[in-house]
Amino acid sequence: EVQLVESGGGLVQPGGSLRLSCAASEFTFSSFSMTWVRQAPGKGLEWVSVIGAGGSPPYYADSVKGRFTISRDDSKNTLYLQMSSLRVEDTAIYYCARKMNFGKYPVDYWGQGTLVTVSS
Amino acid sequence: DIQLTQSPSFLSASVGDRVTITCRASQGITSYLAWYQQKPGKAPKLLIYAASTLQSGVPSRFSGSGSGTEFTLTISSLQPEDFATYYCQQVNSYPRTFGQGTKVEIK
Numbered sequence: 043e044v045q046l047v048e049s050g051g052g053l054v055q056p057g058g059s060l061r062l063s064c065a066a067s068e069f070t071f072s073s074f075s076m077t078w079v080r081q082a083p084g085k086g087l088e089w090v091s092v093i094g095a096g097g098s099p100p101y102y103a104d105s106v107k108g109r110f111t112i113s114r115d116d117s118k119n120t121l122y123l124q125m126s127s128l129r130v131e132d133t134a135i136y137y138c139a140r141k142m143n144f145g146k147y148p149v150d151y152w153g154q155g156t157l158v159t160v161s162s
Numbered sequence: 163d164i165q166l167t168q169s170p171s172f173l174s175a176s177v178g179d180r181v182t183i184t185c186r187a188s189q190g191i192t193s194y195l196a197w198y199q200q201k202p203g204k205a206p207k208l209l210i211y212a213a214s215t216l217q218s219g220v221p222s223r224f225s226g227s228g229s230g231t232e233f234t235l236t237i238s239s240l241q242p243e244d245f246a247t248y249y250c251q252q253v254n255s256y257p258r259t260f261g262q263g264t265k266v267e268i269k
Binding site: 101 | 163194196198200205206207208211217249251253254256257258259260261262263
């Protein structure tokens with residue numbers, strides 16, 4: 043069974059930085075595009091970023107462009123989200139998720155999420 | 163960016179009811195739409211992709227239809243485990259936007 047386990051969340055001050063990780067297992071990680079989706083407390087889902095398999099360029103939501111960087115280490119089966127210049131409105135549960143196929147497909151497996159709280 | 167508007171935002175229904183949720187896109191997305199179910203404290207679960215293809219393991223009481231700008235998710239006979247929040251997502255272009263969600267509660 044596909045497993046995705048996020049880590050790295052926590053409390054950070056506005057303007058600070060944090061790096062999230064997502065450890066993947068039970069599938070060929072290097073063959074799949076991977077995504078981050080977030081959900082502010084009591085709010086809906088917000089797509090954040092995607093990174094393709096094999097070096098295709100990443101995409102970002104306008105709300106995080108220039109502040110967040112998605113990356114992957116296929117040798118470690120791990121997805122990352124480097125977050126900087128954090129704002130109070132970045133407070134959310136951050137989920138990593140696997141895109142189900144190449145092309146215009148949704149995500150099919152999600153992690154359990156990691157909570158990021160931006161507050162002074 | 164493509165905006166998705168779900169209606170209603172909230173609905174109250176009884177076990178056994180037929181329930182329909184609508185998702186409208188601000189521009190045409192052919193059939194590149196997915197539906198997810200999310201229960202409190204849990205990650206979302208993929209129900210339907212390509213507007214009408216049921217994800218493996220999802221009960222057949224769930225169905226999706228539509229193309230272009232208007233889509234529907236139908237639950238033919240609501241079961242107790244179906245009380246949750248449902249989201250549509252367009253996968254036609256980046257950013258991959260979500261609808262605002264529809265919360266289905268017990269009447």
